[in-house]
Structures are given as structure tokens and as C-alpha cells.
Amino acid sequence: MPKSDQASEEQGRAALRAALFVHRRAPLSRLLARRGLGPYRGYGELLEAIERLADRGAQLSLIGRSIRGEPLLAVHLGAASSAAARGEGRAAERLALGAQGGRSVMNGASLHGAHDDSGPPGGADDPAASDAAVASSAERAGPLDPRLSRAAGLRERERTTVILSGIHPLEWIGIEAHLALLERLATQDLGGRSILAVPIVNPDGLLRVEMNLRAGRHRYVRGNARGVDLNRNFDAGWYERGLIQRLIGLVFSPGSRPASEPEVEAIAHALSPRRIDRALSLHSAGGAVLYPPAHSLWPVADAAEHRAFALRVARAADRRPYRAMSYVRFAWGIRKAGLEIDWLHDRHGALSLLVECSRGKLGLRPSRLVEPFAWHNPRRLDDATPPLVDALLPFVKGARA
Numbered sequence: 001m002p003k004s005d006q007a008s009e010e011q012g013r014a015a016l017r018a019a020l021f022v023h024r025r026a027p028l029s030r031l032l033a034r035r036g037l038g039p040y041r042g043y044g045e046l047l048e049a050i051e052r053l054a055d056r057g058a059q060l061s062l063i064g065r066s067i068r069g070e071p072l073l074a075v076h077l078g079a080a081s082s083a084a085a086r087g088e089g090r091a092a093e094r095l096a097l098g099a100q101g102g103r104s105v106m107n108g109a110s111l112h113g114a115h116d117d118s119g120p121p122g123g124a125d126d127p128a129a130s131d132a133a134v135a136s137s138a139e140r141a142g143p144l145d146p147r148l149s150r151a152a153g154l155r156e157r158e159r160t161t162v163i164l165s166g167i168h169p170l171e172w173i174g175i176e177a178h179l180a181l182l183e184r185l186a187t188q189d190l191g192g193r194s195i196l197a198v199p200i201v202n203p204d205g206l207l208r209v210e211m212n213l214r215a216g217r218h219r220y221v222r223g224n225a226r227g228v229d230l231n232r233n234f235d236a237g238w239y240e241r242g243l244i245q246r247l248i249g250l251v252f253s254p255g256s257r258p259a260s261e262p263e264v265e266a267i268a269h270a271l272s273p274r275r276i277d278r279a280l281s282l283h284s285a286g287g288a289v290l291y292p293p294a295h296s297l298w299p300v301a302d303a304a305e306h307r308a309f310a311l312r313v314a315r316a317a318d319r320r321p322y323r324a325m326s327y328v329r330f331a332w333g334i335r336k337a338g339l340e341i342d343w344l345h346d347r348h349g350a351l352s353l354l355v356e357c358s359r360g361k362l363g364l365r366p367s368r369l370v371e372p373f374a375w376h377n378p379r380r381l382d383d384a385t386p387p388l389v390d391a392l393l394p395f396v397k398g399a400r401a
């Protein structure tokens with residue numbers, strides 16, 4: 001392993017170990033299983049699972065920090081994993097520096113610059129901004145400089161599948177399905193493809209839910225530490241206008257501007273030099289496989305391809321198939337700007353699926369009816385995740401529709 005890859009891997013590991021040191025507690029899974037909520041693992045146990053993936057050969061990188069300073073960890077599998085980990089390690093250093101100063105050093109111009117060089121077909125969206133970015137990123141000498149990216153070789157341009165989960169703090173089955181998927185992928189030949197996975201996008205939210213669960217408080221939690229719904233904060237159709245939008249914004253709080261939240265910014269930054277053609281985001285519940293658009297009524301140009309994949313995943317995900325449709329048809333009447341699937345599709349040109357894992361069947365137990373955690377997570381994990389993992393594997397491995 002080249003020296004710089006090693007340094008980045010060390011950084012990811014060190015951040016993980018530090019978080020584990022702080023968050024190692026009595027296993028939550030036993031407590032929840034006793035309460036009939038299912039054997040879900042708490043933050044510390046999930047970090048241990050990520051560490052075990054790294055022990056088995058996955059690369060870790062620190063792509064940023066949450067508002068409360070939790071590490072945002074990316075797991076890399078496949079051919080390009082070391083180059084990727086190296087680039088994102090540097091990105092995280094800069095993001096961490098920015099966070100210390102109270103605001104990030106990242107700005108729109110540098111994001112545009114990186115996108116300009118290595119983005120999807122569609123090209124530059126703002127030539128003036130990207131010129132500025134080339135100049136400023138050359139000074140910083142990071143991977144955002146297109147010339148340096150080119151010098152680093154073509155490894156960063158290999159086809160990448162992005163997998164996200166844990167954006168919404170209560171949707172833990174998505175994280176469990178994600179980790180099960182990574183365990184399967186870790187044993188397989190991925191061809192030339194690389195996987196960039198962020199299993200816990202919103203660690204602050206997850207920790208808040210865990211605190212509530214341990215204390216027996218039945219609370220609904222949707223945002224990050226500032227109460228922003230991270231899945232309304234991506235730079236896709238993002239807008240803030242009109243009284244009704246602002247009222248809806250109280251529920252689906254979109255943040256002060258696109259990528260205003262460090263968790264979303266870290267993902268945008270980590271993905272910017274990559275050639276992403278597949279993207280998967282795991283949520284719950286609702287038993288649905290959704291595809292872009294969310295923020296527009298017009299079908300996307302590659303709607304047929306999206307639909308073919310969505311149907312294929314939907315049919316295999318459960319004995320009774322999930323629904324498959326565009327997000328805008330699935331969720332009428334709620335704010336639909338700033339979603340990850342639209343951003344991954346519009347910005348990166350990726351075939352993008354959002355899976356609402358499981359069906360949120362509650363049963364009649366009062367302890368489940370009053371517990372928002374139970375609305376989002378089925379009691380039986382071993383029933384729900386294996387077929388889901390089987391259903392998702394071909395898509396994330398780049399199979400044709």
C-alpha cells in the first residue's frame with residue numbers, strides 16, 4: 001500500500017477507534033430485543049461492525065465530521081478503494097479544519113471546480129466559478145485540483161457505486177441492511193467497480209434516538225443536531241420561497257442553503273471526484289423502491305432504466321413485492337426538494353434508487369404503537385434483511401437492467 005493510502009487508512013481507523021472509546025456501552029440490541037423492538041445495534045455496536053469490515057480488508061476513510069464532531073466514515077470496497085480513501089482523507093482534513101473555525105472552508109466554487117473536471121456527462125454548470133475553483137484549489141493542493149486528480153491517475157475515474165444509509169435517525173433497518181450488503185460485497189469480485197459506502201450519514205441523530213431508547217422516551221427524531229432534515233438539504237431543486245413552503249419547512253427543515261449541513265457537505269465533497277453511475281440510499285419504512293424525480297413532475301430522461309431496476313429490486317425484496325415508482329408519485333403533498341436521489345442523479349448522472357425498507361407493520365402491542373422506532377423498523381431483522389440484500393446486490397454491482 002502506498003504511504004499516502006496508509007496515512008488515510010490510519011486516519012479513518014483512528015477516528016473510528018476514538019469514537020468507539022467514547023461510545024462503547026452495554027449492547028443496545030439486547031435491551032431492544034427484550035422490549036419487542038428487535039435486535040437493533042446501537043452506535044457503538046455499529047462502529048464495531050464497521051471496524052470488523054475494515055479488519056477483513058475494506059478501506060476506511062474519514063470524510064468529515066458531524067455537527068457534534070462524530071466521524072463521518074466511508075467504507076471503500078473494490079479496485080479503486082485505496083485511491084479513494086487517500087483523496088477523502090485529505091478532504092476530511094480540510095473539512096475538519098473548517099469545522100474548528102465554526103464554518104467550513106468548503107464553498108460552492110470549489111465543489112463546482114471538482115465537478116467540472118470529473119463530473120458526469122453534462123459538463124460544467126458555471127465556467128466562471130470553476131476557474132476560481134481551479135485557482136483556489138491549486139493553492140490548497142488537494143484532490144480538488146483537476147490537474148492533481150489527473151496526475152493521481154485514472155483510478156478515481158473507475159465506476160463507483162455509492163451507498164448511503166442512516167440519513168433519517170429512526171430508520172435503523174437501512175443501516176443493518178447496508179452493513180449486511182457490505183459484508184456480502186466484501187467477499188465478492190467487483191470487477192473494476194468500486195463501492196463508496198457511508199453507513200451512518202447522521203450519527204448525531206442516531207445517538208439521540210439511542211439515548212431516547214435507552215431512557216424509554218418515545219420521541220420522533222428526523223433531523224441532525226440542528227434539526228435539519230438532511231434529506232432535504234442536498235443541492236437538487238433546493239429552494240426557499242413562499243409561506244406554505246416555509247410552513248412545510250418547519251417539518252421538513254431544509255437548512256439555510258443547499259449543503260448547509262456538514263454531513264451533506266462531506267458527502268458532496270467525497271463524491272465530487274468520482275465517476276458515480278449507481279447510487280442507493282436506504283430508508284424505512286413503506287416497502288417501496290423509488291427513483292427520481294422527487295422535486296419535479298417531469299420524468300427523468302432515463303426513467304425507463306430506473307423503472308426496470310426499481311421493479312426488479314421491488315419484486316425480489318420480499319415475498320410480497322415492494323411498490324416501485326418515482327418519488328414524486330410516492331409522496332404527494334410534502335416538500336420534495338433537496339433529496340439525495342435527485343442530487344445523485346442530476347449532479348452525478350447516477351442511476352439512483354431510494355429504498356424504503358420493510359413495511360412498517362406494527363401489530364397490536366401497545367409498546368410498539370407508541371414507539372416511533374417501531375414505526376420505522378420491523379421486529380424481525382432476520383426476516384427482512386437477507387432477501388433485501390439479495391435483491392440489491394445486482395444493482396450495486398453494476399448489473400444491466
Ligand SMILES: [Zn+2]
Binds near residue numbers: 168171283284
Ligand atoms: Zn427516510
